[in-house]
Amino acid sequence: MKGQAVSEVIHDENSNGEAHGEDPSRRDFIYIATGAVAAAGAAGIGWMAIHQMGPAADTLAVGSIEIDLSKVDEGQQLKVLWRGKPVFVRHRTPKEIAAAEAVDVATLRDPQTDDERLRPNMDNKLDPKYLVMVGVCTHFGCIPVGEAGEYDGWYCPCHASHYDTSGRIRKGPAPKNLEVPEYAYLNPTRIKVG
Ligand code: FES
Numbered sequence: 001m002k003g004q005a006v007s008e009v010i011h012d013e014n015s016n017g018e019a020h021g022e023d024p025s026r027r028d029f030i031y032i033a034t035g036a037v038a039a040a041g042a043a044g045i046g047w048m049a050i051h052q053m054g055p056a057a058d059t060l061a062v063g064s065i066e067i068d069l070s071k072v073d074e075g076q077q078l079k080v081l082w083r084g085k086p087v088f089v090r091h092r093t094p095k096e097i098a099a100a101e102a103v104d105v106a107t108l109r110d111p112q113t114d115d116e117r118l119r120p121n122m123d124n125k126l127d128p129k130y131l132v133m134v135g136v137c138t139h140f141g142c143i144p145v146g147e148a149g150e151y152d153g154w155y156c157p158c159h160a161s162h163y164d165t166s167g168r169i170r171k172g173p174a175p176k177n178l179e180v181p182e183y184a185y186l187n188p189t190r191i192k193v194g
Helices: 024-040 042-052 094-101
Strands: 003-007 065-068 077-080 085-091 130-134 145-148 151-155 161-163 169-171 182-189 190-193
Touching: 065 085, 077 182, 130 190
Parallel strands: 003 077
Antiparallel strands: 065 190, 077 085, 085 130, 145 151, 151 161, 161 169, 182 190
């Protein structure tokens, strides 16, 4: 990764033991999360601890997390755990936004405009700075690496899928764009996922 990744849990009602088995995506997640701990220090360690002490699986379907966007500086990505999956919150640079908006949607495997991948803020406007996605490759579930790949978005090292700066699949075997989870703004700098 060219930039710094940070990892922090703001609030997580969903962590559970389901992802602790032999799922290969889980192994990748541990690997990448370990790298994030090195960058984030105590915050990352707290994230791992909370993940391992999560509640039972019956909370899985109803849980939600709140994320403070003000903690994510331009050019950085926050990674949190939600319903046993990583969620990426990317504060995109103007260059990343321009690249995402310039794409001819008709050429995409999973056609979506950049705007269609955003959610309205408190003013009922789209703020292209913040991109929120489930960080799970739509091929076989590995965890993509940020600021990587041929489109400077995300790259899945398992079978070489390249996603652009909007998280849309551009090259490789993955069939779909990275999923945008259900989320909404609670105030100008805080969102609730789930
Ligand atoms: S799991 Fe990502 S490319 Fe196969």
